[in-house]
Amino acid sequence: MKQAVVNCPQCDEIVEWNKTSRFRPFCSERCKLQDLGQWATESYRIPDKEQKIKEE
Ligand SMILES: [Zn+2]
Numbered sequence: 815m816k817q818a819v820v821n822c823p824q825c826d827e828i829v830e831w832n833k834t835s836r837f838r839p840f841c842s843e844r845c846k847l848q849d850l851g852q853w854a855t856e857s858y859r860i861p862d863k864e865q866k867i868k869e870e
Contacts, residue, residue: 824848 818831820838824845829838840846 820829820831821827822829822839822841822845824840827841827845829835829841831838837843837846840849
């Protein structure tokens, strides 16, 4: 059987895509939290911008 693997988006580590890989597609909780942190920073910018437009 072919083993499904992915590369961790954060550090490029090979991650096995199966039920035991809790943090897939990330290799670890650390990489997952790093990515979520980046995503949260990005998403907070958009409402901030919209609010400014409404105020003007
Ligand atoms: Zn990683």
